Amino acid sequence: MNAITNHLPTAELQALDAAHHMHPFTANAELADKGARVITRASGITLTDSEGNEILDAMAGLWCVNIGYGRDELADVAARQMRELPYYNTFFMTTHAPVIALAAKIAELAPGDLNHVFFAGSGSEANDTNIRMVRHYWAEKGKPTKSVIISRNNAYHGSSVGSGSLGGMSGMHAQGGLPIPDIHHIEQPHWWAEGGDMDPEEFGLLRAQELEKAILELGEERVAAFIAEPVQGAGGVIVPPASYWPEIQRICDKYEILLIADEVICGFGRTGNWFGCQTMGIRPDIMTIAKGLSSGYAPIGGSVVSDDVAAVIGAGEFNHGYTYSGHPVAAAVALENLRILEEEGIVDHVRDVAAPYLKEKWEALTDHPLVGEAKIVGMMGSIALVPNKDSRAPFAEAGTAGFICRERCFANNLVMRHVGDRMIISPPLVITPAEIDMLISRARKALDECYAELQ
Numbered sequence: 140m141n142a143i144t145n146h147l148p149t150a151e152l153q154a155l156d157a158a159h160h161m162h163p164f165t166a167n168a169e170l171a172d173k174g175a176r177v178i179t180r181a182s183g184i185t186l187t188d189s190e191g192n193e194i195l196d197a198m199a200g201l202w203c204v205n206i207g208y209g210r211d212e213l214a215d216v217a218a219r220q221m222r223e224l225p226y227y228n229t230f231f232m233t234t235h236a237p238v239i240a241l242a243a244k245i246a247e248l249a250p251g252d253l254n255h256v257f258f259a260g261s262g263s264e265a266n267d268t269n270i271r272m273v274r275h276y277w278a279e280k281g282k283p284t285k286s287v288i289i290s291r292n293n294a295y296h297g298s299s300v301g302s303g304s305l306g307g308m309s310g311m312h313a314q315g316g317l318p319i320p321d322i323h324h325i326e327q328p329h330w331w332a333e334g335g336d337m338d339p340e341e342f343g344l345l346r347a348q349e350l351e352k353a354i355l356e357l358g359e360e361r362v363a364a365f366i367a368e369p370v371q372g373a374g375g376v377i378v379p380p381a382s383y384w385p386e387i388q389r390i391c392d393k394y395e396i397l398l399i400a401d402e403v404i405c406g407f408g409r410t411g412n413w414f415g416c417q418t419m420g421i422r423p424d425i426m427t428i429a430k431g432l433s434s435g436y437a438p439i440g441g442s443v444v445s446d447d448v449a450a451v452i453g454a455g456e457f458n459h460g461y462t463y464s465g466h467p468v469a470a471a472v473a474l475e476n477l478r479i480l481e482e483e484g485i486v487d488h489v490r491d492v493a494a495p496y497l498k499e500k501w502e503a504l505t506d507h508p509l510v511g512e513a514k515i516v517g518m519m520g521s522i523a524l525v526p527n528k529d530s531r532a533p534f535a536e537a538g539t540a541g542f543i544c545r546e547r548c549f550a551n552n553l554v555m556r557h558v559g560d561r562m563i564i565s566p567p568l569v570i571t572p573a574e575i576d577m578l579i580s581r582a583r584k585a586l587d588e589c590y591a592e593l594q
């Protein structure tokens with residue numbers, strides 16, 4: 140089999156897939172019975188499957204297709220770059236025009252003095268870079284004991300050994316010997332699930348102060364950095380109370396802890412600004428980027444670092460790098476994606492048009508008997524499914540309602556993901572108000588069907 144096989148019947152594709160392809164985050168044995176849905180093409184916000192169904196992708200793939208599917212400009216740039224220089228590395232004092240232009244563009248877009256980019260092939264790789272970089276930074280500054288990185292439970296920072304350790308996903312830590320040493324997790328600012336009787340702002344403050352407690356317990360001289368997503372994505376689109384981030388920033392400043400904002404989801408317009416740290420009003424020393432950097436058209440990620448971090452790391456050789464760090468084709472595609480985001484005013488479209496419209500429609504879902512709360516920042520939103528709207532108590536069997544709802548979404552040609560009993564969305568940023576209406580009406584139908592099934 141050496142040709143792309145879209146022409147084969149769906150059942151044949153599914154059988155080959157089940158026989159040979161191991162899927163991420165999937166019980167692969169189930170594929171033999173159920174068969175994976177085969178996606179054949181996509182345009183705008185719409186996927187087409189091998190049966191001809193047209194599906195509204197309210198997840199932008201995996202939170203990444205910010206400019207929408209089917210932009211020929213990116214395909215053209217990739218083909219041109221492949222012909223001109225398909226590959227060269229940036230090790231050992233070499234470089235090339237696409238990576239130079241991309242690094243300069245990212246430096247221009249990034250806030251503050253985040254002027255330097257270390258490229259990787261993915262968000263996971265970039266966070267692995269961050270682990271090595273912050274520890275090396277402190278060692279170079281004569282403080283080698285500062286090696287602990289503090290993160291949060293239910294954070295997601297990737298799937299490699301390092302980034303999976305940074306993440307706080309218990310299911311991931313249960314497999315493969317994670318976490319690595321010197322990663323410490325504190326609680327998340329998830330008021331809905333964990334706030335009890337507290338006022339959300341009081342709770343946000345308390346959860347931020349867990350960082351200070353952890354620093355004091357571990358010893359200030361041992362803590363290198365704190366990493367967090369401005370808005371937790373894979374954990375269930377958990378929007379922190381407004382009190383949370385200012386307090387985190389205060390603590391990082393007070394104890395000279397490097398702040399790493401994992402912008403893999405929040406970056407490149409998703410929250411209504413170029414970066415989530417701008418929306419949350421924080422000043423990171425390092426930002427992790429991937430996904431929206433190329434709108435998923437090519438695998439590329441990176442660590443964007445401050446002048447200070449770059450000067451310290453760059454003073455000697457940093458013994459770190461990936462074959463595909465700054466891959467010319469991925470860099471050219473990312474650059475074209477940033478041109479489109481900028482020239483078409485897509486971040487402005489999010490802030491001024493799409494996000495306010497989506498917020499109004501999304502929050503109105505709380506009138507549904509299954510929906511306890513609706514949260515949204517820019518173009519990332521979540522709803523909590525609950526058995527009883529008068530309380531925040533969860534379903535007895537966590538995840539069942541969410542799973543049913545996700546299946547009902549699929550049946551109604553809508554991709555929404557579930558995290559336990561939270562339904563989440565992260566649509567392409569180019570979505571129009573008319574398409575948002577379609578998203579909401581399909582979501583309502585799925586919620587109605589899920590509600591009926593649960594009775």
Ligand code: PLP
Pocket residue numbers: 201260261262263264266295296297298368372373401402403404429430440
């Ligand atoms: N960081 C965050 C916040 C993410 O959401 C993800 C992926 O979903 C990653 C890192 C890992 O990125 P990748 O899957 O490109 O390795």
